[in-house]
Amino acid sequence: MTAIQPAGGGGGGVSGGPSSSSLADVIDTILDKGLVIDAYVRVSLVGIELLTIDARVVVASVDTYLRFAEAVNRLEIGSGEPKGLTDLVGDVTEGGAKSKTKGALESAGEKLGDILGGGQEEPERERVSRKSTRGDK
Amino acid sequence: MSTSNQSTDAPDEPRTSGVYVYGIVPADVEAEEDAVGVCDGPVSTVKHGDIAALVSEISVDRPLGKPEDLRTHAHVLDGTSRVAPVLPLRFGAVMTDEDAVAEELLAAHAEEFAAALEELEGRAQYVVKGRYVEEAILREIIEENEQASKLLGTIRDQPEETTRDARMALGEIVGNAIEAKRDEDTRKVVEALDSLSDSVNVREPTHEEEAAQVAVLVEVARQEELEKAVGELAEQWDGRVDMRLLGPLAAYDFVVTQKPEG
Numbered sequence: 523m524t525a526i527q528p529a530g531g532g533g534g535g536v537s538g539g540p541s542s543s544s545l546a547d548v549i550d551t552i553l554d555k556g557l558v559i560d561a562y563v564r565v566s567l568v569g570i571e572l573l574t575i576d577a578r579v580v581v582a583s584v585d586t587y588l589r590f591a592e593a594v595n596r597l598e599i600g601s602g603e604p605k606g607l608t609d610l611v612g613d614v615t616e617g618g619a620k621s622k623t624k625g626a627l628e629s630a631g632e633k634l635g636d637i638l639g640g641g642q643e644e645p646e647r648e649r650v651s652r653k654s655t656r657g658d659k
Numbered sequence: 660m661s662t663s664n665q666s667t668d669a670p671d672e673p674r675t676s677g678v679y680v681y682g683i684v685p686a687d688v689e690a691e692e693d694a695v696g697v698c699d700g701p702v703s704t705v706k707h708g709d710i711a712a713l714v715s716e717i718s719v720d721r722p723l724g725k726p727e728d729l730r731t732h733a734h735v736l737d738g739t740s741r742v743a744p745v746l747p748l749r750f751g752a753v754m755t756d757e758d759a760v761a762e763e764l765l766a767a768h769a770e771e772f773a774a775a776l777e778e779l780e781g782r783a784q785y786v787v788k789g790r791y792v793e794e795a796i797l798r799e800i801i802e803e804n805e806q807a808s809k810l811l812g813t814i815r816d817q818p819e820e821t822t823r824d825a826r827m828a829l830g831e832i833v834g835n836a837i838e839a840k841r842d843e844d845t846r847k848v849v850e851a852l853d854s855l856s857d858s859v860n861v862r863e864p865t866h867e868e869e870a871a872q873v874a875v876l877v878e879v880a881r882q883e884e885l886e887k888a889v890g891e892l893a894e895q896w897d898g899r900v901d902m903r904l905l906g907p908l909a910a911y912d913f914v915v916t917q918k919p920e921g
Contacts, residue, residue: 555911556749587830
């Protein structure tokens with residue numbers, strides 16, 4: 523069963539308790555999105571390796587393809603007889619010849635998470651409150 | 660508050676503290692007393708007229724970017740997005756002191772910030788993420804693609820060293836098939852959200868088995884409808900795609916920094 527869990531937590535969600543964004547979710551969101559302050563004013567970015575963001579899309583090929591192939595190989599396929607090798611020689615050569623690199627993707631977020639040793643999630647809670655709704659000042 | 664001591668810009672004395680800025684909010688937003696920011700400093704606001712910045716003091720001799728720092732940044736902003744509109748800053752914005760925040764950030768852009776906040780009032784960002792269930796999606800591909808199933812026959816029970824070419828070919832077919840399915844399934848997600856929002860941002864995939872990653876700006880009051888729409892997709896794709904809904908979040912995907920004039 524698939525759980526739909528609003529990250530906000532605090533109840534009101536579709537079944538399942540409070541949840542929060544994983545570190546990978548956070549990285550997907552806050553590192554390359556949002557207002558950029560230094561377009562406005564002179565500020566410093568303190569000791570952040572912004573280079574890591576560019577690593578998001580990894581051009582994978584051989585490794586990814588071999589991993590996919592192995593995953594397929596492990597599938598239990600019930601019916602369907604395996605074809606004889608002879609049927610396939612053409613395909614195989616063709617496939618092998620055009621094994622160019624292609625835009626396979628890898629989650630930089632999750633990788634970064636691993637590197638940083640992303641720990642357990644802390645429960646989300648509200649950090650601010652609002653004194654009033656707008657328009658009564 | 661911007662009433663602190665005038666900053667004495669002593670150039671020869673290295674600065675040891677700075678003000679971390681999370682985002683811009685209406686001036687009637689208050690930080691909770693126990694709200695803790697990056698570097699464990701208490702979160703407070705710096706006000707200017709109708710707008711304010713959510714800030715906390717940090718020490719600048721400690722590098723930023725640990726997992727807790729990233730989470731804290733997101734938590735402060737996302738928590739805020741549930742009760743008030745907020746313009747999130749990208750992670751890592753630090754200014755010299757509160758005066759700089761009030762003058763150079765808030766005062767200098769008061770009008771556009773106020774207008775953007777007005778527009779965001781009552782709305783927040785949600786992110787819909789789908790991840791293929793590997794076994795299910797691979798089965799689907801093998802069933803649909805004759806060439807792939809032939810190649811599977813070739814590598815079945817054969818040592819890896821002797822079937823490398825076939826494995827490469829099979830893997831490439833799988834990779835391309837997933838890409839095509841992602842395009843199609845992302846389109847379906849966007850379609851399902853269509854009636855809830857006219858602000859949709861399809862994000863670039865960040866995982867090779869991602870089915871969709873879509874950010875939407877939705878009225879917080881309609882969150883239930885959104886959950887229902889995503890829930891229906893999740894049901895339809897049960898066992899094939901793991902669907903998640905994140906939010907309410909600050910509107911990271913929908914704030915745009917305009918180039919300064921000149």
